Amino acid sequence: MMKLVLDNEERMVRDSAELFLTDTAGPSLLREVRDSGNPLGYAEPLWQQMIDLGWPGILVPEEFDGLGFSQVAMGQIMEQAGMSLASSPLFSTAVLGATALTFAGNQQQKTEFLPKIAAGDLTFALAVDETARHNADHIRTVANKTDQGYSLTGSKCFVVNGQSADMLIVAARTSGSDTDKNGISLFIIASESAGIESVTTSMMDSRPVATIHLKNVHADESQRLGALDQGGATLAHLLTVANVHLTAELLGISGECFKRTLAYLKDRKQFGVAIGSFQALQHRAALLWVEIELCKSGVIKALRALDAEDKDAALLASAIKVKACKTAELATNEAIQMHGGIGMTDAFDVGFFIKRARVAQMLFGDCRYHLNKFAEYSGY
Amino acid sequence: MQDDTAFRQETRTWLAANCPASMRSYMPVGETCSGGRHFQFISDDQKVWMQRMAERGWTAPTWPTEYGGGGLTKQHAKILHDELNAITARSPLTSMGLSMIGPALLEFGSEELKQQHLPAIVRGDIRWCQGYSEPNAGSDLAGLQAKAEDRGDHFIVNGQKVWTTYADKADWMFCLVRTDLNSAKHSGISLVLFDMTTPGVSARPILLISGSSPFCETFLDDVRVEKNQVVGDINAGWSIAKYLLTHEREMIGGIGSTTAQKTVGARAIDAVGLREGRLADEILRGEVADWEIDFMSHQLTTERVRDESTSSSLGNASAMLKLYGTELNKRRCELLLALEGLDAMRWDESSEARLWLRSKGNSIEGGTSEIQLNIIAKRILGLG
Numbered sequence A: 001m002m003k004l005v006l007d008n009e010e011r012m013v014r015d016s017a018e019l020f021l022t023d024t025a026g027p028s029l030l031r032e033v034r035d036s037g038n039p040l041g042y043a044e045p046l047w048q049q050m051i052d053l054g055w056p057g058i059l060v061p062e063e064f065d066g067l068g069f070s071q072v073a074m075g076q077i078m079e080q081a082g083m084s085l086a087s088s089p090l091f092s093t094a095v096l097g098a099t100a101l102t103f104a105g106n107q108q109q110k111t112e113f114l115p116k117i118a119a120g121d122l123t124f125a126l127a128v129d130e131t132a133r134h135n136a137d138h139i140r141t142v143a144n145k146t147d148q149g150y151s152l153t154g155s156k157c158f159v160v161n162g163q164s165a166d167m168l169i170v171a172a173r174t175s176g177s178d179t180d181k182n183g184i185s186l187f188i189i190a191s192e193s194a195g196i197e198s199v200t201t202s203m204m205d206s207r208p209v210a211t212i213h214l215k216n217v218h219a220d221e222s223q224r225l226g227a228l229d230q231g232g233a234t235l236a237h238l239l240t241v242a243n244v245h246l247t248a249e250l251l252g253i254s255g256e257c258f259k260r261t262l263a264y265l266k267d268r269k270q271f272g273v274a275i276g277s278f279q280a281l282q283h284r285a286a287l288l289w290v291e292i293e294l295c296k297s298g299v300i301k302a303l304r305a306l307d308a309e310d311k312d313a314a315l316l317a318s319a320i321k322v323k324a325c326k327t328a329e330l331a332t333n334e335a336i337q338m339h340g341g342i343g344m345t346d347a348f349d350v351g352f353f354i355k356r357a358r359v360a361q362m363l364f365g366d367c368r369y370h371l372n373k374f375a376e377y378s379g380y
Numbered sequence B: 001m002q003d004d005t006a007f008r009q010e011t012r013t014w015l016a017a018n019c020p021a022s023m024r025s026y027m028p029v030g031e032t033c034s035g036g037r038h039f040q041f042i043s044d045d046q047k048v049w050m051q052r053m054a055e056r057g058w059t060a061p062t063w064p065t066e067y068g069g070g071g072l073t074k075q076h077a078k079i080l081h082d083e084l085n086a087i088t089a090r091s092p093l094t095s096m097g098l099s100m101i102g103p104a105l106l107e108f109g110s111e112e113l114k115q116q117h118l119p120a121i122v123r124g125d126i127r128w129c130q131g132y133s134e135p136n137a138g139s140d141l142a143g144l145q146a147k148a149e150d151r152g153d154h155f156i157v158n159g160q161k162v163w164t165t166y167a168d169k170a171d172w173m174f175c176l177v178r179t180d181l182n183s184a185k186h187s188g189i190s191l192v193l194f195d196m197t198t199p200g201v202s203a204r205p206i207l208l209i210s211g212s213s214p215f216c217e218t219f220l221d222d223v224r225v226e227k228n229q230v231v232g233d234i235n236a237g238w239s240i241a242k243y244l245l246t247h248e249r250e251m252i253g254g255i256g257s258t259t260a261q262k263t264v265g266a267r268a269i270d271a272v273g274l275r276e277g278r279l280a281d282e283i284l285r286g287e288v289a290d291w292e293i294d295f296m297s298h299q300l301t302t303e304r305v306r307d308e309s310t311s312s313s314l315g316n317a318s319a320m321l322k323l324y325g326t327e328l329n330k331r332r333c334e335l336l337l338a339l340e341g342l343d344a345m346r347w348d349e350s351s352e353a354r355l356w357l358r359s360k361g362n363s364i365e366g367g368t369s370e371i372q373l374n375i376i377a378k379r380i381l382g383l384g
């Protein structure tokens, strides 16, 4: 039976992530990254320490020099990263890159890339979106067959860590029309390849993303990840994994906003009493707590479903993305509202949480997108 | 009294001749005309538009003509408003003078104060800021501690204000101070006016989550305030302060609708597109329609409440309009963010995200949503 509690190994990962990130990351670090105009969007020493802790290898199987831990374990780190607003290439490399290769890579690709991911020697980014609102079925970037392999042309936007990653996983069309589900293939492309132009865009969460223009970019047959025209299934799996981990991060953000707000309700006095003594606020705090509890259950369930290769994983991912988005929206809005004027100031950290939350909500489909998906999976 | 049709026709003709073409467009963020000694007009058109409207008193359409106002009846003011909207005219002047201290002066000010301040507000010469909130007096406004010591013909004011919107750009402040330290909390408060260049006044901008700094911490150190600059009676400021708040709340309640703007529905079509005549995302389609209906309901309620009102203030009904209007504007901004997706979350100057972040303050400024609910529950419903 899959239990909805952490096992020993997962708890250990959680505890060490909490200890490390509380100490090392936190909103103040992200503030520093923002104010220094750091184009990477993360502090390199933080990433180096994550590497030292072995985090990039969490999902990499042991035979490829990784730790071979569970998705649940990785989810614990993502949740803590949400609480501490830790910005790093972890999500795009250790979650998306590692999953893509483990799931769809051939032996040669796994041998070449997975140990390097685990060692923190190589970073990845997933270049899939072509629209500001996620639509995985809309892929216009083409990979035309040539004598030597493929030639890729098109544009990808809002690529997370796209400006700093060493390698890109690019979804491109090898057959069919713009919105066909079939006919998509994935390619592993070095970001330095000829024909790639990357433009950095500043985002409100202080984590820049890249627009990546590909013009006749060459890819060998050996760079194709998974079967020709069959990339759609891999992509769907990758997006499921991505969304589940984003919900873990959103859960962390919600939890942290709640914790800070609760402390303020006890501390701030108006009308001669703590504002937390007003029933109007008590009930809203109680309701928010309930929502976060519900969210927690969904997140661990979805993570376990990934580990179990459950056929319902995609449905669960969409369900919990909806829940996590709504909870994060509530938690961040309530955090500002219940802090009053001070909640609106940049000096106060809650702004960093709400900005990150909305971006994480929108990435790879917001609650509306996943409501539609959920209804689709459910047959109505 | 001129009849409505004639007034409408005359207004339309005048606007056609006098509203510059560039002032007949949706107003981008940051292009509000606030007036004041140091105001930088974005264009000659903006200046001309403000001046022409001010000459007719139409920056303050219902104020008496003797104080520079338009002297219009409520009905004619409504016609003017409709005609301005019909050509998507920008507001010629938006200020706390017009929406807050002006109405309070009209109701409670001495003749001398009215003559001194009202025409300058109508003309956009003087920009005002509001010194109400303090670090320990937010929702509990009557807990304010700034104190004014009686020195015969003047007061010496000491204290700290916070969240003072545009204190760094304003020319004058209307400010709540404690003039009697020994009386009960709500007594002993006075509303006083002073020039921001008075020695001892200093304002330090506070950076907002939206990345701009509209509000300030304001320090008052031995600030001299003449006694003739007290609005109404000394120690009777609390009820005047509350009267002023009803006007502030009415103004903030209209936050999503004061300037002509594209409807959410139209923006949804631009951003998401239509599929067989329906918005391409079913869920968003429902949310947009739901918002538009609530918006319409709020507009109609504002209109009805104004039509019903026989006094110079909407009173407790302003709590309803403020509550609902600000929650609506926050929803609107969340919807626009959702419609435009990651595009709206880019961090550049004109980013939709900045407006969205700023909107979070709507349900805090001018009395929080919780305080509005308390007012409705207590004063309208008689609970507690």
Ligand SMILES: Cc1cc2nc3c(=O)[nH]c(=O)nc-3n(C[C@H](O)[C@H](O)[C@H](O)COP(=O)(O)OP(=O)(O)OC[C@H]3O[C@@H](n4cnc5c(N)ncnc54)[C@H](O)[C@@H]3O)c2cc1C
Binding pocket: A268, A270, A271, A275, A278, A280, A281, A337, A338, A339, A340, A341, A342, A344, B129, B130, B131, B132, B133, B134, B135, B137, B138, B139, B140, B162, B163, B164, B165, B166, B215, B361, B362, B364, B365, B366, B367, B368, B369, B370, B371, B374
């Ligand atoms: C953008 C912006 C502009 C502003 N501009 C000005 C200005 O120009 N001049 C000025 O004087 N002030 C201004 N303010 C200040 C504003 O009026 C106060 O922030 C507001 O009144 C709330 O006070 P506070 O910030 O101290 O919050 P608090 O009063 O500490 O409130 C914290 C939370 O407790 C809740 N709460 C408090 N009491 C109760 C209760 N009895 N029942 C239920 N809930 C309660 C509040 O609703 C809020 O959610 C501005 C604020 C903002 C955000």
